Amino acid sequence: MRTFLSALLVLVAVVACVIALPSMWATQKVIDRDGFRTMSVDAAHDKDLQSAVSEEIVRQVDDLMGAATPTSLVRSAADRYVSSSMFPDDFGDAVAQQHDYLFDEPTTTAEREGVLQLDLTSMVRRALDTANLSGISLPGKITVPLDEGKRSGLRAGRYHEVSGQIRTWAYVSLAAFVIAALGALLVARRRGFTLSVLGLGVVVAAAVSFVGSVVVDSRAKDEVSDAESSARTVADILIDHAAADLRTIALYVGIGGVVAFVLGIIGSLIGRR
Template sequence: MRFLAALLLWVLTTVALAVAVPAAWAQHTIVDRDGYAEFAASAAREPQVQQAMATLLTNEIVSFAQENGYGDLNPDLVASVTTGYTQNAGFPGQFAAANRIAHTWMFTDTVQRDQTADDRWLVDIAPMLKDSSLRDTLGNVDLEVPDTLNVPITIPDSSGLRPGQLRSLATWGPWVSVGAIVVTGILALLTLAASRSRGRALVALGVSALIVGAAGWAGIEIGRRYAETALTKTQGEVRAIADVMIGHAIDSMHLWLNLVLAAGGVLVVLGVLAAMLGGLGRRRVTEPAR
């Protein structure tokens, strides 16, 4: 009976851990606005993101200039300036600030939107254009930077993204992640208490971590296909940025799963050592005195 109880608790611990790891990663990296901003800033250090953003900014500046009667603005000059801007040390922080706005748009729907935006997922790049290097270049042609310059992230007709669509995740995400971690810890302790051998219980918990880590790697490969399908709704430079962001997210998830695998390996080793020491102790107790 004790064995069945320990087995049931081990299974529940494994399931809880399988929920806790992705929930904690998602809360820390995606749902939390500061975590997402940090994630975006780290992705902005990738050359592919820098080049794609330089091209996007060049196109937006030239287009904005043409709409305001500055059709003679040299695109090559603008491209050289935007490339230098995206490669400087301040770009990751400003890229993160732009992504904070997009994050707020998706998770809270508190960002003020233009009535012509048609509820598309937009990123305001005006703060980037206010960088000194870009502002000086635009000032040379007397082109004033607008307070807001939104760039659509998805194709309007095919996008299913709407303002505040992920609001429930922002509300319940912290509770789910913390709750899953607490439940996992409690179940792990109960598994240790119910098991006849603490060493074997530690080995079993280590195996749980190894199973979850391996399953997570497999799940990422399956989820990558859905991500690639979602990327078909993006285009141009935004597609290149999205590719890098998803790849960066996958690398981050791999790091978390590798830590879970490492923890599982440590628990297995500790469990084996504990079982061996326990076995030696029992042998000494049962050996007759000479």
């Protein structure tokens, strides 16, 4: 009976771990606004992302000001700005606004009928300030649509409901994993063997998340496929950065599973002696 109960609890723990790992990562790094902003700030150090934002700043200023402002001067200012220490935090703030658009429930008709846009206004002003061009007057907000065709469905509040479900699954599955794993170890006759099996289960969960990150990467890029070239480049880099972060977490968790497996084997050998 103890063996059966232990095996059942191990199975529950493994299934719970498979669910908990990606859902907890999504809760902490994507659904949580501060976590998403922090990840975006880290991505802002990517040179390709900086180049794309710089190009977009130049294009927007050229469209607004025309020949009144030399393109070479604006480009120099934009390049200097995206390479500065100010840019990552500014970029994180801008991207966090888009997070609110997707994850907060829309309250107005304008929000429901609008499209996802990256607000570059503060970044353009900051770039102009670095070149002592603060006297240039910008006519309102400068935004770049990330869902111009609206075919991808990136509407306001798109992830509001599902984010709540993922958060619930994350905490429930994490609690189930901890309780089932401890329960399995308590009732098991061969705790070393049980620990090694749990370790293998954690490795499986890490592998599933690692593979899943590739699928999520591709699916997320489809969501922004209608965006303009520079905006899509920025979005793609953010998505790649997020997927890489999930793979890194999965790798660390997998290493933890291997350690648990080895400790379990060692414990089993010691127990036999």
